[in-house]
Amino acid sequence: DSGVTQTPKHLITATGQRVTLRCSPRSGDLSVYWYQQSLDQGLQFLIQYYNGEERAKGNILERFSAQQFPDLHSELNLSSLELGDSALYFCASMGARTASHYGYTFGSGTRLTVV
Amino acid sequence: AQKITQTQPGMFVQEKEAVTLDCTYDTSDPSYGLFWYKQPSSGEMIFLIYQGSYDQQNATEGRYSLNFQKARKSANLVISASQLGDSAMYFCAMNSGGSNYKLTFGKGTLLTVNP
Numbered sequence: 061d062s063g064v065t066q067t068p069k070h071l072i073t074a075t076g077q078r079v080t081l082r083c084s085p086r087s088g089d090l091s092v093y094w095y096q097q098s099l100d101q102g103l104q105f106l107i108q109y110y111n112g113e114e115r116a117k118g119n120i121l122e123r124f125s126a127q128q129f130p131d132l133h134s135e136l137n138l139s140s141l142e143l144g145d146s147a148l149y150f151c152a153s154m155g156a157r158t159a160s161h162y163g164y165t166f167g168s169g170t171r172l173t174v175v
Numbered sequence: 176a177q178k179i180t181q182t183q184p185g186m187f188v189q190e191k192e193a194v195t196l197d198c199t200y201d202t203s204d205p206s207y208g209l210f211w212y213k214q215p216s217s218g219e220m221i222f223l224i225y226q227g228s229y230d231q232q233n234a235t236e237g238r239y240s241l242n243f244q245k246a247r248k249s250a251n252l253v254i255s256a257s258q259l260g261d262s263a264m265y266f267c268a269m270n271s272g273g274s275n276y277k278l279t280f281g282k283g284t285l286l287t288v289n290p
Contacts, residue, residue, distance in 0.1 A: 103280035
């Protein structure tokens with residue numbers, strides 16, 4: 061267990077639908093990063109939150125949004141889903157640097173399949 | 176902008192032999208970190224090794240070592256005494272304060288260890 065919890069692990073949904081992916085960061089970590097891993101685009105940074113505030117935006121579509129709540133968990137909302145949104149979505153939290161992971165802890169990912 | 180290039184889509188190695196996975200990077204930030212991650216078929220991201228831009232010595236972690244050549248902007252991963260369990264996707268990544276510490280990933284190298 062990495063300490064970062066992502067739910068659900070798998071999600072199958074239809075085109076046009078909306079889903080919410082959830083991430084609970086490692087205890088004490090204030091920063092949460094969302095990444096999308098797809099076969100054609102590789103691992104792409106989507107968005108970062110730090111202590112509830114948006115800090116950086118990457119290649120995130122307008123149909124996607126995220127937020128970080130006061131308890132530091134984060135949610136990634138994907139709407140009007142298209143087949144191309146099928147991917148593995150990772151959450152990573154960043155905190156104090158340790159020798160085991162140098163600050164980043166990845167969740168096990170949510171595999172989204174849009175049919 | 177930061178960029179990571181991994182030019183080897185796939186690599187094969189015999190069990191017990193050493194293998195080098197290539198990674199070159201580009202950044203304008205003077206302070207940055209370089210990471211290698213392993214992603215087995217199960218999908219999780221496993222941290223392997225870290226090298227800071229100001230570290231004088233090459234990083235080592237067990238069978239993993241990072242061949243850091245700053246002037247050439249390369250950070251190759253060397254795996255000694257390959258094991259069958261090393262078969263996986265390997266990603267090189269970097270971060271810096273100038274990028275809010277988000278990780279920028281290369282496209283990865285698929286390593287296959289043959290018995």
